[in-house]
Amino acid sequence: MNRIALAIALGGALLCWTIAAPAMTEGPPLYQARVDLKNKASLQRGLRLFTNYCLSCHSAAYSRYSRVARDLGLTEDEVANNLMFATDKIGNTMTVAMRRADAEAWFGTPPPDLSVIARARGADWLYTYLLTFYEDPSRPTGVNNLVFKDTAMPHVLWELQGYQKPVYVTEKDAEGREVQRIGKLEPSTPGLLDATQYQNAVRDLVNFLVYMGEPAKMMRLEMGPWVILFLVVFWLVARQLKKEYWKDVR
Template identity: 45%
Template sequence: MTIIKKLLVLLCFAPALALAAGGSWPLESAPLKPTDVTSLQSGASAFVNYCLNCHGVAHVRYTALKGIGLTDMQIRDNLLFTQPKVTNMMTVAMRPEDAKQWFGVPPPDLSVITRVRGADWLYGYLRAFYRDSNTMTGWNNAVFPNVAMPHALWELQGERAAIFAMEKDGHGGEHRVLKTLEPAKGGALTPLQYDQLAGDLVNFLVWASEPGAVERKRVGYYVLMVLGALVLLTYLLKAAFWKDVH
């Protein structure tokens, strides 16, 4: 097969491959509230406390958090752990080489993670950790199987155990399929509160991927309205100019 043909075949199967990489765990839609500052602030606080030791959102400055209703003082007193100044970027203190050594894979920057994976994927991922004694971290994930990340929010969610079933595939073979996750040990939050926190985190990370999005949309409506008015005026002008031409 020529290279061109191989590429064409690959292109045809690319959507199927992407789907396979996404796994088969059902995803619920993330409860996004882009203008809810309480949810965004709760997400920011959870991010700084539970994720920022490993992941940065390197293109967001701490001062940008004023965009979700926080003051410089609140940012400095409650959220500024990894950097000396509020004008600095929200990066991790850990060196990438150390991270690679500890986890095998360096934790990626999460600035645009919701653009890459989608908000629903992230919401599912944060709610799909379970105990697995066969992995290095003691955790596994239904949405991202064999992920190298430990369950950073386990004290809040508690522990869950995976229930597997044996299923036959089309070729007569049998393989283990993950069916459900069952609560094994309670956490500090109720399941409902935990889902809400996961939603707040996703909300915050969607905001972080484009802190100016709400403003951009607001300005966008005005621009469209002005353009619409101009179109109307131009039409009326045209009608007036051509009135006497037959």
């Protein structure tokens, strides 16, 4: 009986925690990435963006080009000829050519490895991060970010998105003082893509980062239904067997 009470208490605590957790995180609301790991074309576009725009600074040292090629349905030649800039061996991991000490000197903070960043930050955070760089002349990079204040990372996708400027709104805080807050971001210079195209491109990129954080997940999602089916069939067989054996005992 005690055990049941304990289980209920633990379950209740877990439920409260799950419900309260999102409310505890501070900062502006996140946009929803709505990534789809089953969409191979999206993952391939994400890989292309990643190798072109991110690998120059960030590594993904736990991912091998050969594995990525296989998982994403690309041939090794396709990856080697179009997407490998920092190495010439398909079996290598996604390292970066820049030296850590140089990176530190240039940016103040070395760009972290991105292999499992999607697990650390979550897809929605990454999506919002890449959408909300805005002009801020007080920063060395000329930009700031809504979800990662004073980030040392430049707006590396500016060519695609263009630049955005903040539109401030004035609000009263709890003590009645007027404070300025960024209400929204507005395009200031156009990029190669329009807003929707850019959102889709970032969704592809985040999709790839999510895949990279847990490559086995794609396989798990494919296998899951079969495992359940097996368990159901096995249970039916086991039940029949039990009936059969116990028939004579009784």
